[in-house]
Amino acid sequence: MTKTEAIERHLIAVxxxxxxxxxxxxxxxxxxxxxxxxxxxxxxxxxxxxxxxINVVTTGTPMVIAQIIAQLDRLVPVxxxxxxxxxxxxxxxxxxIKVQASGEQRVESLRIADIFRARAVDSTDRxxxxxxxxxxxxLDDFIRLMKPLGSVxxxxxxxxxxxxxxxxxx
Amino acid sequence: xxxxxxxxxxxxxxxxxxxxxxxxxxGYPGGAVLPIYDALFQQxxxxxxxxxxxxxxVHAAEGYARSTGKPGVVLVTSGPGATNAVTGxxxxxxxxxxxxxxxxxxxxxxxxxxxxxxxxTTGITRPCTxxxxxxxxxxxLARVMHEAFFVASNGRPGPVVVDLPKDIxxxxxxxxxxxxxxxxxxxxxxxxxxxxxxxxxxxLAAAKRPLFYTGGGVINSGVQASKLMTxxxxxxxxxxxxxxxxxxxxPASDKQFLGMLGMHGTYEANMAMHDxxxxxxxGARFDDRVTGRxxxxxxxxxxxxxxxxxxxxxxxxxxxxxIVGDVGHVxxxxxxxxxxxxxxxxxxxxxxWWAQIEQWRSRRSLDYEQGSDLIKPQYAxxxxxxxxxxxxxxxxxxxxxxxxxxxxxxxHFERPNHWMTSGGLGTMGYGLPAAMGVQVAHPEAxxxxxxxxxSILMNIxxxxxxxxxxxxxxxxxxxxxxxxxxxxxxxxxHGSRYSESYMDSLPDFVKLxxxxxxxxxxxxxxxxxxxxxxxxxxxxxxxxxxVQVDPAENCFPMVPSGAAHxxxxxxxxxxxxxxxxxxDDGMALV
Numbered sequence: 001m002t003k004t005e006a007i008e009r010h011l012i013a014v015x016x017x018x019x020x021x022x023x024x025x026x027x028x029x030x031x032x033x034x035x036x037x038x039x040x041x042x043x044x045x046x047x048x049x050x051x052x053x054i055n056v057v058t059t060g061t062p063m064v065i066a067q068i069i070a071q072l073d074r075l076v077p078v079x080x081x082x083x084x085x086x087x088x089x090x091x092x093x094x095x096x097i098k099v100q101a102s103g104e105q106r107v108e109s110l111r112i113a114d115i116f117r118a119r120a121v122d123s124t125d126r127x128x129x130x131x132x133x134x135x136x137x138x139l140d141d142f143i144r145l146m147k148p149l150g151s152v153x154x155x156x157x158x159x160x161x162x163x164x165x166x167x168x169x170x
Numbered sequence: 171x172x173x174x175x176x177x178x179x180x181x182x183x184x185x186x187x188x189x190x191x192x193x194x195x196x197g198y199p200g201g202a203v204l205p206i207y208d209a210l211f212q213q214x215x216x217x218x219x220x221x222x223x224x225x226x227x228v229h230a231a232e233g234y235a236r237s238t239g240k241p242g243v244v245l246v247t248s249g250p251g252a253t254n255a256v257t258g259x260x261x262x263x264x265x266x267x268x269x270x271x272x273x274x275x276x277x278x279x280x281x282x283x284x285x286x287x288x289x290x291t292t293g294i295t296r297p298c299t300x301x302x303x304x305x306x307x308x309x310x311l312a313r314v315m316h317e318a319f320f321v322a323s324n325g326r327p328g329p330v331v332v333d334l335p336k337d338i339x340x341x342x343x344x345x346x347x348x349x350x351x352x353x354x355x356x357x358x359x360x361x362x363x364x365x366x367x368x369x370x371x372x373x374l375a376a377a378k379r380p381l382f383y384t385g386g387g388v389i390n391s392g393v394q395a396s397k398l399m400t401x402x403x404x405x406x407x408x409x410x411x412x413x414x415x416x417x418x419x420x421p422a423s424d425k426q427f428l429g430m431l432g433m434h435g436t437y438e439a440n441m442a443m444h445d446x447x448x449x450x451x452x453g454a455r456f457d458d459r460v461t462g463r464x465x466x467x468x469x470x471x472x473x474x475x476x477x478x479x480x481x482x483x484x485x486x487x488x489x490x491x492x493i494v495g496d497v498g499h500v501x502x503x504x505x506x507x508x509x510x511x512x513x514x515x516x517x518x519x520x521x522x523w524w525a526q527i528e529q530w531r532s533r534r535s536l537d538y539e540q541g542s543d544l545i546k547p548q549y550a551x552x553x554x555x556x557x558x559x560x561x562x563x564x565x566x567x568x569x570x571x572x573x574x575x576x577x578x579x580x581x582h583f584e585r586p587n588h589w590m591t592s593g594g595l596g597t598m599g600y601g602l603p604a605a606m607g608v609q610v611a612h613p614e615a616x617x618x619x620x621x622x623x624x625s626i627l628m629n630i631x632x633x634x635x636x637x638x639x640x641x642x643x644x645x646x647x648x649x650x651x652x653x654x655x656x657x658x659x660x661x662x663x664h665g666s667r668y669s670e671s672y673m674d675s676l677p678d679f680v681k682l683x684x685x686x687x688x689x690x691x692x693x694x695x696x697x698x699x700x701x702x703x704x705x706x707x708x709x710x711x712x713x714x715x716x717v718q719v720d721p722a723e724n725c726f727p728m729v730p731s732g733a734a735h736x737x738x739x740x741x742x743x744x745x746x747x748x749x750x751x752x753x754d755d756g757m758a759l760v
Contacts, residue, residue, distance in 0.1 A: 017355060020304070025296055032297050063484065070481035076301040076321055076356045 200247020202274030228258025264594025325358030387453020599628025
């Protein structure tokens with residue numbers, strides 16, 4: 001029945017009580033039921049009511065995605081679960097990319113960084129650290145272009161997202 | 171929040187239990203819970219049942235909960251006490267039983283230090299409980315205690331662990347009563363959507379081959395839900411089948427009852443599930459024991475699914491009319507709509523549907539042959555039922571395996587909360603402590619644990635508890651000297667290679683019972699069975715009745731794993747010509 005359904009990528013925002021063990025609970029749900037986590041971010045977003053927001057990127061058939069949302073929703077410390085992929089939303093990721101290059105490759109890395117509007121936040125005579133914000137695809141493209149120029153180390157945050165329009169808190 | 175009074179943590183725990191209506195807890199002491207045990211000693215409102223192993227405490231709490239509708243309460247110590255409780259907690263989670271389990275923990279400043287008898291209780295129990303708490307601040311304790319009861323009992327019931335560090339137990343702090351606690355995030359939906367309910371009722375009225383498929387959720391909803399369901403099913407004239415966990419919600423003697431469905435369900439129940447055109451699922455979860463191969467499950471029916479847990483809906487099987495809500499509330503609305511619309515199923519179609527069902531029934535799929543030599547296990551169950559059927563205060567628990575399936579098939583339950591079994595997790599060793607919990611809740615009742623000789627050894631130490639508290643539980647062992655269900659699968663699927671499924675070095679159960687000051691009985695001839703059962707019931711003492719049964723008997727019908735749910739194999743097949751018509755797919759695979 002589900003064999004011919006396509007695998008989709010969904011971005012789910014989970015608003016939770018900011019209490020010890022909540023992140024472990026959400027991650028335990030994914031690993032315990034065999035759901036996939038492509039990326040995950042978490043931070044406190046409102047200290048007045050003490051809530052955090054977890055952004056998870058996951059993949060699965062539509063029936064699996066519906067199950068993931070239902071399973072998340074029934075966790076006791078969860079306030080709200082939103083599937084941002086269902087509506088118009090803004091997605092961003094941040095990366096710090098260290099490139100060790102010299103000579104012409106070093107200059108080329110600066111030129112490419114300029115095109116991508118990446119900022120150099122560290123520089124030595126043999127390396128740069130670039131800071132880049134954008135969609136996952138933009139970051140992937142930049143990193144791919146950096147790799148032939150020298151040795152590359154990457155530190156990425158994972159995707160954060162928010163819905164477009166005025167709807168409160170989603 | 172205004173503090174009513176200042177008590178120590180241990181006293182706050184006990185006061186919270188009393189305010190939650192708890193009068194008995196099942197537990198086992200240890201270093202990390204001594205302050206609570208000290209407070210327990212100095213009060214009289216709460217009774218403590220000392221078990222012999224913490225798994226026994228949790229299963230007893232489960233038996234208590236399922237037979238009363240109230241949450242069962244457990245108190246165990248840190249480290250090994252908590253880890254011994256894990257099996258019982260997982261069992262309660264799978265079968266949706268409300269249990270509040272208090273665990274001791276090392277002092278807050280010692281957590282994470284690999285201290286004596288320390289373990290990461292909240293980490294270990296996170297996936298096997300509905301929710302858990304670690305109380306690190308005395309000011310949170312009262313609130314957490316009341317919240318734990320709320321979470322355990324509301325929505326889909328389940329086990330909740332409250333981990334209590336020892337220093338918190340001796341620290342003084344404020345107490346607040348249960349009335350002042352409102353949960354911020356957990357608000358399960360109880361009333362079903364009226365438009366969906368209307369759709370379901372209309373669908374039922376238009377059905378030609380309707381069927382009710384009902385489960386443990388009806389029992390969890392309460393006695394009123396079972397009454398409403400019985401009323402509605404009788405009103406509509408439809409056939410009804412129950413899952414293992416749902417037995418007793420509908421009176422088994424009623425002619426509209428098709429028996430249990432599923433892997434060892436009756437032929438008529440499974441066939442009706444496959445061939446119906448409208449399936450009303452109430453408080454059941456389309457478990458794999460029921461569905462068989464998913465792509466062949468009741469392919470031509472429209473399905474209504476009423477469940478209080480939204481994640482249960484569309485989990486395995488896509489349904490047409492999902493209704494999230496408490497089964498009792500939804501049934502009330504359905505009955506109102508049915509009466510108001512003066513609905514009636516198509517009587518001619520219903521007649522032919524019943525005729526088809528009667529034809530399936532005539533297959534007599536549960537039949538067996540009782541000779542004069544060896545006792546057949548099904549016969550033992552039937553005689554046990556015969557000698558108890560006139561009493562309303564009979565409670566049955568079981569262990570896990572063939573005997574459990576035979577008990578479900580051959581014992582008949584007229585009312586809910588009298589059948590306690592481990593369905594979802596299938597925990598051997600559940601029955602004896604669960605019976606203990608039931609007897610504690612119903613001291614005057616006849617409580618019988620139907621067991622296998624393999625299962626009964628798993629928590630045999632609880633015989634000591636039965637003796638200590640004068641709990642006259644009857645242990646009815648169907649002794650076939652094998653792990654019956656394992657042996658059956660090995661016979662059917664592994665060329666009868668009986669690897670590690672023979673029970674060697676069994677104790678003399680008669681002497682074992684007597685060593686605990688109980689009554690021991692043994693029977694191995696069919697003619698002696700009735701007398702032994704009557705003696706067992708009459709004794710006002712703990713009894714073990716060791717019934718030696720035919721070791722070769724297999725449990726049928728059976729939907730083999732991987733088969734569709736209408737593709738059953740039988741024990742009493744005489745020849746192909748005797749088999750009623752089966753669908754083409756079924757013919758290819760049987």
